[in-house]
Amino acid sequence: MNKKIAVLPGDGIGPEVMEQAIQVLRCIEKKFNHQFEINFAHVGGAAYEKFGSHFPESTKFVCQKADAILFGSVGGPISESHLAKWKDCEKNSILSLRKEFQFSSNIRPAKVYPELKDICPLKDSIIKNGIDIVIVRELLGDVYFGEHRTFIENQLRKASDLCEYNEKQIETVAHQSFKIALGRNRKVTSVDKANVLDTSKLWREVVAEVGKQYPTVTLEHMLVDNCAMQFFINPSQFDVIVTTNLFGDILSDAAAAFPGSLGLMPSASFNENGFALYEPSGGSAPDIASKNIANPIAQIMSLAMLLRHSFELVEEAQCIENAIQKTLQAGYRTSDICIDKEKAVTTEQMTQQILYFM
Template identity: 50%
Template structure:
């Protein structure tokens, strides 16, 4: 029986990089004996052009009927595209926020992995990089400061703004469970990051995470204050396996972690709900300036597809094969323009997809 995958090519370079990811997925399916059934959906600017809105209810329903969603990049050039003359709720990115809410995607996964062949792009010194690093930032995506009550007012002629940081124990528990489950698929270590020396929300966070940890005796749990974690990411990134944290801290730390890898074109991501369902997409944008030129780097999307196999379909062996294929292609010296270095062979989007698919 075929696994049902919703595919949202998106805008800009999205259709190009998604096509290469599907090519690599098909190679993995042929090798490991499973089937994938793709349903192509419109979202973002592509949906605006056809439907007048960035996301339709029909698209949401079709996404929900699938086992996972593989998505390219959404959006265009805000300075030139007609999409950005529309009201904010009708612009491409509004579709992304809406689908995350509709699918209850509360757990955001951002891996940060340093490839041996790309060490020169890392801004950290060689003695800090050492043998490299491989971490997963696990960010709670639908609660906390970004979703709490907010108000701007004037009191006695002075402007005042209030943002409320709220978490309940169930919101914390479900992201913690995801964190521990994913640690089991990795190296079995969770570092929970909070600000428990100051914030009540963080003290609750730490207490609930410790309760969840009792169900995972095979996973090592540690705690770290967020300011120390920010420092440790540039001091010794190799110490981390899974970093589990709340929304705002995760927003900041995931960007810091991605920076130390040296190339955003390599960064995959996933957003999961309480089941195995997830939405998988590259961390980079739609890059409309290079769309349809055949030069975009498809690796982030290909690695996102590998995450889909691992976390939504439990096809770990196939996911491992795709990740190994990416490493092999880089080891052989093939590069797209964004990661090109002296002595390497420059290839385009389709060529990179072909090379990786051939090595799965």
């Protein structure tokens, strides 16, 4: 197989964990006789330094010519957020990418590895049946893209944010969630606030219509406040969750607590044509950048998702996932997932063990 991958390392820990993912990709090439064309491009603060833009035209061109995008992270220290290099960095880079390529669905798995159950904040009695959830979040609608107003009315400051959805937006993300469920435990939980919001009433109606096209998948509807509670009293009941942009933003961040570290959380964003961007769910973590202590697993798992979903290389993706599992079973831990910090391995050491088990 010969495919083009746009690689955007970005800022902070992005370049160092991306380097580890590329080593894993090269191993896959050799092991399975593939050839991938890797084209690096600048994004975020790194791009601003060179081009005066967080998402320059040259980077856009590289992404347009690629079969998939592997993204690192962007952003700098909070104390420097007022500087031009970092001001609106995330908005101008990752949000611009989403808009440019119309990424409409965000896929974020949340899994508790049995070997790491001690760092999960939930009680053993709650996680005994395992936690393995995929959250599918709509990305192009909701209050994020509606009209935003701040104004004075009757001598009082007032603000409004318009939440809008059309049926096409809902259909797209609903199909994505049902297709994912077909390859898992065939259950979709659609999360909304249909007892209050008209957008949620439309959401529930359209998801139900799409669900009829997938008769082997069980569909249930759940109000978002109940879902937030169920997350922490019975998370094992969930398989695939599909929800709106706002609710998905909140719930996926809450689900990030299950594994015990953002360093274990990959994600993917798809457009309607199947083109996708893959990235770790955590940020650029500038406080630990260049210290060789960042956890590379989320970036490597993002690569595995790329191989599985964009290139349909299931065996290759499983090879990476199995190697990560074996590495954790063997007791290797970076500092973010290590209870005894003195026994933590480095970024590079963690990757070397993963490569060993591949």
